[in-house]
Amino acid sequence: MVVIDAQGAVIGRLGARVAKLLLAGQSVEIINADKAVMLGTLSVAREKYLLRRHQKNKRTPEDSPVWPRTPHLLLRRMIRGMLPWSSRRGRDAYHLLKVSSGPASGKSVKVAEASSAEKHNMFTIAELCVELGGKPN
DSSP: OOOEHHHHHHBHHHHHHHHOOOOOOEEEEEEGGOOOOOESOOOHHHHHHHHHHHHOSSOOOOGGGOOOOOOOHHHHHHHTTSSTSHHHHHHHTTTEEESSSSSOOOOOOEEEEOOOOOSSSSSEEEHHHHTTTTOOO
């Protein structure tokens, strides 16, 4: 099992790395998911994800895509978008992923470092979830 600390990691780079490990058959656990960062401005990202949350399937609205408002589930959903979801291989890889908002739960596993961002226009995924209507920590 590979444990990755997402504190300060850029979500796109982190997701690509995790998707590659999952497709190779590795189990991956991501900790501190609420401290992962996205590049850009918060207002643009808020509008993008609000549009995604309001998309509805007109024929059967229950089959509409679900975009969560909690940081660890939102990060998990973003990584799902980087996997080939329509194939059995992608779905099996997705089930090897665990994401948590807090620190590691007493496991003595080596933590892999994620690449961090040093840009000025960045925000955490927790800030985005609060803007989308989630509860603040």
